[in-house]
Amino acid sequence: MVDISNNTLSGGLPASLSSIVGLQILDASLNQFTGPIPESFGRLVSMNKLVLGGNSFTGSIPKSLGECSSLQLLDLSNNQLSGTIPDELCRIEGLDIALNLSRNELTGEIPDKISALNKLSILDLSYNKLEGSLTQLGSLENLVTLNVSNNNFTGFLPDNKLFRQLSAGDLDGNQGLCTHGGDVCFENHTLSASIDEVKRIHKLKLVIALLITMTVAMVLGMVGIIRAKRFGGRKGREDEDSELGGEMSWPWQFTPFQKLNFSVEQVVRSLIDANVIGKGCSGVVYRVNMDNGDVIAVKKLWPNTNSMVTTKEEANSNKVRDSFSAEIRTLGSIRHKNIVRFLGCCWNKSTKLLMYDYMENGSLGGLLHERNGFSLEWDLRYQIILGAAQGLAYLHHDCVPPIVHRDIKANNILIGLDFEAYIADFGLAKLVEDGDFGRSSTTVAGSYGYIAPEYGYMMKITEKSDVYSYGVVVLEVLTGKQPIDPTIPDGLHVVDWVRRRKVSLGVLDPSLHGRPESEIEEMLQALGVALLCVSPTPDERPTMKDVAAMLKEIRTEREEYAKVDVLLKGSSTSVNDNNNGGSSNNGSFSSSSSSKVRLPF
Structure with a gap:
């Protein structure tokens, strides 16, 4: 492994690096390298990770990189590369983690041969000058993250699950691309690429x-x-059943985990487009109003080819084979004030439904980034990050066996009426069985921007992976910026941006400036905790139990100092009333106030 990232190295990248026999990882990102990428890098046939982003490389992408047959991750983002995407890159059969060519000056069309990268999980082509259609991407069945924004793409969108889930931000900036026409924007066998x-x-x-x-x-x-x-009256029900695709025609099985006062029929008839409140990698979420006045959230999971788990014996043997069985086994066994309450599940031959408490305040991500004119006070932000830490600590340390969430992000932290935090969405959760700890994962775990760096080259998940993702969330809360935020210069990740600016007032959300000094100090201490959580090396990250303790200590420290301040004032009053022995008492309290506890960073 050669890691020379995040320095101020300049000039050309030495071609002699290609002579390192057996080199597996080369990371030269975030430097000032210029000139072309050496053609000789094609000789690095053992290399599985090449990261050259955040430099000033020019010229075209070397065709010789197609000879790097073991390459799993290729990041050439944030450079000045030009020309077309070479067909040779599409010959890298092992490219299954990420291909990031964003923020360059690439032109031409997406190669037809890109369909050969059928294992690829993350593809980012944003901020280039690429053109043509996106039809070629329709066959990349394993993609979970795609960004083609700010190019010159035209035509219609491939009609598959990924493209129907993409946010507007992943497609914006392509004037000739149909993105706002509903179903008419999706290609199928009866619609051509012409309006x-x-x-x-x-x-x-x-x-x-x-x-x-x-x-x-x-x-x-x-x-x-x-x-x-x-x-x-049957007509109304038949119309609703028609919109649901005939799902009512199959018998339902229902497993409640709480005392419920509604039926499956009441839930199913409300699963219509008008009630959709969100979509994710594991399913569609509906807001459902019950006849008794209750409001719940129902997740309808995407269809899965795996068979339904119907008995306890099958559940044990399948070992959480798909998102449905994962959530059932996980949520059905845990109880904590900061874990979203799981009400029950129901399923039939074609549909799987999960039911939760509905959170009126939505997600942390929505509060931070989607409510214009609304700003969370520091006390609420502190309450949220502490609650989330306590929920994760429960999963890691109090569940037997421990549970790794694997997809901690701001949108998976729901907010209650009193702004309490609830960990949600266990679609990727894994039980850490004996002998199974830290095992390699066959599916991409987590969301872009929140994934721990070791996952990119080790494909292994542990509790420390959750700690990293949680640290990114805390930075998001403190800075007000998303992990990959367009307002951050040079396309830096928020972690690298904060590290470059050190632990200073300048990185805090502008809406938090002007707060009392005691609160500002708490924020900076919380920032220090977050930086511990996002340490590059997993072993250097604290456990979630330690994180929760450190965050509690921040507020305890402030409260203790406030008590000392009150005692000081009381002592001062006493001195005025009684001059005998007052000076020695006042000196004693001053000594206590000067021994303020500091966190170790």
């Missing part, structure tokens, strides 16, 4: 529909009248 063709086919379908309607109008009218009289 005129879409209109023509639509008109043809309309004519056919009218002819069929006219032919059978009278028959259907008579049948409709008879059915309306015979079945009455």
